[in-house]
Amino acid sequence: MRTWIAVHLLHPTLDTLCPDWRRLAAVVMDHDLVRVCSPLAWETGVRPGMRAGGVNALCPQAVLTQYDEHIHQSAMQAAALALLQYTPELALDEQDTLLLDVTGSLSLFGGIRRLYRRIQGTLQGLCLSARCAIAATAGGAWLLATVPTVACVAPSGAITACAHTRGRRCLKLHSLFGRLDTLPANALPAARPYEAWLDNIGCGTLGALRQLPRAGLQRRTSKQLLQALDAAYGKTPEIFEWITAPLQFHGRIELVERIESTEAVARVAGRLLEQLCGWLTGHQQAVTQMALLLEHERGRHARPPTPLALAASTPTRDPAHLMRLLQEHLHHLKLEAPVIAMALEVHRVQDLAPVPDDLFPDPGGTPQDRQRVIDIILARLGHDRVLQPQLHADHRPEMANQWAAAGPSRIVGHTVQGGERPCWLLEKPLPLAVRRNRPWYGTPLHILHGPERIEDGWWDGWTQRDYFLAEDEAGIRYWLFQDRRKKLRWFLHGVFG
Template sequence: MLVEVGASARLFGGLEQLRQRIEVEATAMGVECIAWAPTGTAALALVRAGVPDGFASPLPCILDKLPLETITAVASHQGTLQRLGCRTLGDVRKLPRGGLSRRFDKELLTRLDQAYGLRPEVYEWVQLPETFSARLEFQFRVEHAPALMFGARRLLLQMSSWLAARHMGVTSFTLRWWHDVMRAKTAGTGGELTVGTAEPTQSVDHLSRLLNEHLAKVELQAPAGDIELIAARTIPIQQESKSLLPDTIRQGEATWLVLERVQARIGKAEVVRPLLAEDHRPEWMQRWPGAEEPRPRSAPDPCQLPVPDWIFEEPLRLAERDHRPIYQGPLVMLLGPDRVEGGWWHRVGEGADAQQTNVQRDYWVAQSQHAGRLWIYQQRLANDETGWFLHGRYA
């Protein structure tokens, strides 16, 4: 792979910082050798020879010592050139140019001049595909699903680069694996795992942690030999602007990143959050949806009376004396009544077991000499009777 980085040096803080970043990320993707040179053909020749730095000395001094096979156009005539006594690129350059042009094709001199910077280079640059799909073959058999992360992380790095180049973020990706040919017939050809994210992201670390949590729950039916990573769903992502003044320092991870890892570990159904509902009945004022559900733009109107800090799961029937409720002594009404009525449309349960949840209550804030402030209500019962109930307590 040939990369032209001169135009990007300033964006990444200079050539040295850009070089360090490329070496770190390329090594993580499995690249074994990297070479730098003023021209593209020279860089290819140096990497084939295992020489990393093409700026250590004048370029002709470095290239003249390289063997013939480091440049493809020269290597195709290696047999003839060796019979002429040429062993290095420098030996080829010493031959008369007129004789070289007549005896060999134009490609040899053209590529040689391009390597030494005597002619401009023209390349057909790589065009990114519309979709991302990358495959990796293991050099060994993987018997446990978590061990697939060794190769999957390399593919995640490639996907992250593709996303960054297209200014996209992934919200769902799929990891597929193929079982080794020496497998049992019942094991099948392979399997796949799809991982979703709440927000579009390009972060390799976050995607790796999510995938690792999911793979920990997978059991391979047979050893795997190949894996493939597919970006199933992507959307445009809004990049953060770089301001002149320093932004507020962010510490720690975003909440949704942590929630996604917890969901991957214990399951989505186990991670919920409270949301206020458009309902004036206390038992249904809140609901507990999944963490991925967006918050409503506006909150429901609050109750007229202050809501207690603790609401009982089952209201407690209170004793009465002279048609007034008592709880550890007589109760003094402080605020109220607050009428709560409705719910005829709401049923709990299914089929014959469904129960109507219609309520007709008058709520009060009461004071008990020994129990403190209480939240009580009076409810209409059967046969035109009424009853008092304790529903909550204030701290």
């Protein structure tokens, strides 16, 4: 049995052009007619189909927004691209509804509850209001998402924020059948042309529609109505055309109002990051370098865009990590001019290996988790204030291990055949006393292994040493050497853990 999540976007145009519609009397006009309105506008008497003059008379404080098909489609594409993070089987259905087949994604995201919360967080990051539903069939999920419930009364044309209720979660077929039977018959688009005839015969719900003789129902309606009804109840296969990510990522947002604070920049840039992560998941890739361009005034007062470079030491496509990295960079940014648009450019990506599913995971987290912490520290303090160990191709221990500015490691390594190296090296070798022909460091040191001869550095002072592994009476092991240029004197150079 499959698991579907339907995401019904209530109105992308209103979310894009008037993000504060929940607190305002917002109205979307289409050719001088009301297309949709917010709950506050509905309470004043504004209705779909009303002219602008009637809106101004009933609600003078209403914020009128002109419907834009391009903005509407751009918002739908942005939502589809961002939701590709969770499944490649994503389809666009009627009434601005996206259908996600998440059957193969449940174990990856820790179950349906966690996955559902992740999808809700993505929609919130995109600033899109949506009504979601979970069902065992795509048609059933679509119906539960598009039809308002008693807990979320939304008259036609009135946008309300709808939270997830138990009535929108039907993971088993028998519970889905009972929930669908209570829905109105006109919830199916194919049944709306025959709504008057169905009302006359007392068929007001999908359950009653199922009880009608199929042959007679097909003669009086259409074959599409029976197909849609069977698909919703899981009696016929459902075929969709899946949405695929474009070959190149182009993320850009034109702002309705100027932005003058970095907090607002972070909120808008989060929408671009969600789209980027969906695009990366669709191509099974991860990003290491990108740039956020903050565009300013054009025309006579034009200013060049402000670039904000973002770099991750390890490939990532986690929107939470990228957002945290962006916020750290924004803390150090001072806007020199208002921002009117933003664009996200991807400079370097690479293929990402599948996430390992270890039987015994490391309790300290994966190396990627630890590297993400380092990325945040670098963004907060700067690369010149954070050091990391770096190897150099030199046989002298004090030269082979050095500190360098944090960043991508450029290691020119060399292997040591048969040699042991201690965990700690002294900053400067410590001369040792010799008693009874043995080196002395608190107690006599007994030689266990050696010598290992190292001769190097002829260009800046010849180094000639014989290294030994020694142990004291307490069992602590040391790394010693004899300097052949200083009459075989003993020196302590390192301590083993």
